[in-house]
Amino acid sequence: xxxxxxxxxxxxxxxxxxxxxxxxxxxxxxxxxxxxxxxxxxxxxxxxxxxxxxxxxxxxxxxxxxxxxxxxxxxxxxxxxxxxxxxxxxxxxxxxxxxxxxxxxxxxxxxxxxxxxxxxxxxxxxxxxxxxxxxxxxxxxxxxxxxxxxxxxxxxxxxxxxxxxxxxxxxxxxxxxxxxxxxxxxxxxxxxxxxxxxxxxxxxxxxxxxxxxxxxxxxxxxxxxxxxxxxxxxxxxxxxxxxxxxxxxxxxxxxxxxxxxxxxxxxxxxxxxxxxxxxxxxxxxxxxxxxxxxxxxxxxxxxxxxxxxxxxxxxxx
Numbered sequence: 263x264x265x266x267x268x269x270x271x272x273x274x275x276x277x278x279x280x281x282x283x284x285x286x287x288x289x290x291x292x293x294x295x296x297x298x299x300x301x302x303x304x305x306x307x308x309x310x311x312x313x314x315x316x317x318x319x320x321x322x323x324x325x326x327x328x329x330x331x332x333x334x335x336x337x338x339x340x341x342x343x344x345x346x347x348x349x350x351x352x353x354x355x356x357x358x359x360x361x362x363x364x365x366x367x368x369x370x371x372x373x374x375x376x377x378x379x380x381x382x383x384x385x386x387x388x389x390x391x392x393x394x395x396x397x398x399x400x401x402x403x404x405x406x407x408x409x410x411x412x413x414x415x416x417x418x419x420x421x422x423x424x425x426x427x428x429x430x431x432x433x434x435x436x437x438x439x440x441x442x443x444x445x446x447x448x449x450x451x452x453x454x455x456x457x458x459x460x461x462x463x464x465x466x467x468x469x470x471x472x473x474x475x476x477x478x479x480x481x482x483x484x485x486x487x488x489x490x491x492x493x494x495x496x497x498x499x500x501x502x503x504x505x506x507x508x509x510x511x512x513x514x515x516x517x518x519x520x521x522x523x524x525x526x527x528x529x530x531x532x533x534x535x536x537x538x539x540x541x542x543x544x545x546x547x548x549x550x551x552x553x554x555x556x557x558x559x560x561x562x563x564x565x566x567x568x569x570x571x572x573x574x575x576x577x578x579x
Contacts, residue, residue, distance in 0.1 A: 266305055266306060266309065266408045266409070267367075267368040269306060270306065270309050270310065270313075270365075271331065271368075273310070274313070275329070279310060279313060279314060279317075280317075281296070281314050281317075283317075283318050283321055284318055284438060284441035284442060284500070285438070285441055285497060285501075288493075289441070289493035289494075289496045289497050290489065290490045290492075290493025290497075293445070293448040293489040293490075293492070294448070294486070294489060294490070294493075296310070296311055296314070296452065297449070297451045297452035297455065297485075298452060299311075299449070299452065300448070300450070300451070300453050300455075301452040301453075301456050301459070302452075302456075303547075304406065304449065304453045304456075304550040304551060304554055305406050305408045305550065307452060307453075308364060308409050308449065309333075309364065309368070309409060311445045311449050312332065312334045312364055312365065313327075313331055313332045313333070314445065315334050315442050315445055316333065316334050316373050318438060318441075318442060319334070319427065319433075319438065319442070320332075320386070320427070322436065322438050323427050323428060325386070325427075330369075330370035330371050331368065331370050331371075332370070332372060332373065333363060333364055333365050333366065333369040333371075333372040333373070334372065334373045335362070335363045335364075335372050335374045335375070335414070336373075336374075336375045336384075337360065337361050337362040337363075338375060338382075341361055342359065342361035343358050343359075343360075343377060344356055344358035344359075344374065344376035345357050345358055345376060345377050345378075346376035346383050347378075348378070349420075352423040353420055353421060353422055353423055354385065354420070354421045354422075354423065355418055355420055356374075356376055356385065356387070356416045356418075356419040356420075357417060357418060357419070358376070359414070359415050360374060360413065360414050360416065361412075361413050362411055362412075363396075363411065363414040364409050364410075364411045365409055365410055366389075366410055366411070366412060367396055367410045368410065369389060370388065370389060371387060371388045371389055372389065373386055373387075373427065374416075378430055381429075381430030382431055382433060382434060383426055383430050383433075384426070384428060384433040385426055385427065387421060391421065392419070392420075393416060393417045393419035394415070394419055395414070395417065396414055396415075397413040397414065398412070399412030399413070400413070403549070403553060404546070405549040405550045405552065405553040406550050437500065437501055437507050440502070440507035440510070441496050441500075441511070443511040443512075443515065444492055444496075444511055444515070446554075447515045447558075448489055450518050450519065450551070450557075450558075451485040451486075451518050451521075453522065453550065453551035453554060454481070454485060454521065454522040454525040454526075454551065455482055455485065456547050457478070457525050457529045457544075457548065457551070458478045458481070458529075460533070460544060461474070461475050461478050461528070461529050461533050462475055462478070462479065464532070464533050464537070466532060466533065466534075470531075471531075471534075474528045474529075474532035475528075477524075477528050478528050478529065481521050481524060481525055481528075484521060485518060485521060488518065492514050495510060496510075509569075512564070512566070512567050513567065515563065516560075516563065519555055519558040519560070526551065526552070529548075
């Protein structure tokens with residue numbers, strides 16, 4: 263974790279994390295940059311993806327990250343729920359436990375979702391605020407373990423009124439939410455590209471292995487083309503006037519998840535068991551991609567893609 267934190271901090275200080283903002287004319291370049299970070303290291307990309315997402319969200323509210331390293335902690339559910347209570351002074355009190363807080367020991371601040379009577383609120387929370395405690399991680403797998411993902415407790419955490427970003431539910435309702443949903447998919451694609459590169463460089467000579475490498479390289483081309491097309495579509499309609507952002511994000515995430523799964527299958531067939539058993543970096547990367555892909559919601563997302571008018575009515579019998 264210490265090494266990862268140093269690497270991310272160095273990239274931040276050198277300005278290498280200043281990616282183009284979504285919808286500003288270079289979204290394809292933004293997605294490609296995230297893919298290339300993941301091609302190097304999925305743990306590195308996981309922290310960078312969250313930070314660059316936070317920077318984009320802040321920019322939507324005309325705020326800057328001021329060279330701070332950010333996380334975005336929006337996991338929500340019975341075991342991961344914060345409440346925000348409005349105080350007479352105009353400040354907010356935050357209570358609860360938030361799960362899956364990536365990079366908690368290394369970030370300077372996080373954008374955190376919390377529930378109010380009026381809906382879901384997004385808050386800019388400095389990590390040195392009294393009442394915030396990083397709890398022991400329940401992470402068992404070695405996959406992405408160096409991202410230090412785990413629970414964080416908020417106990418009577420007081421924040422000023424201007425810590426809020428937008429009105430309740432703004433975080434989920436803005437077009438940028440769906441533009442940003444492509445960023446994890448770009449990282450998944452980068453993870454697959456690492457395996458494609460490794461298989462290509464394995465120099466297997468038999469025709470069956472070469473056929474699998476050919477399939478892998480074809481998928482790699484498809485991943486790049488898909489992200490480029492999605493980026494161009496976002497730039498053509500950044501405000502989502504055509505109401506395509508949500509469906510596009512879910513379709514792209516589905517295709518990339520499926521292609522990445524195919525890459526993992528072809529990889530073992532192309533290279534055999536040696537790399538997956540004895541090469542430390544291959545084993546680490548393969549495990550990280552397996553876990554990272556589960557950020558895709560699979561069928562739960564797919565069944566929500568068709569609009570009512572897209573589904574043909576079932577004829578009565």
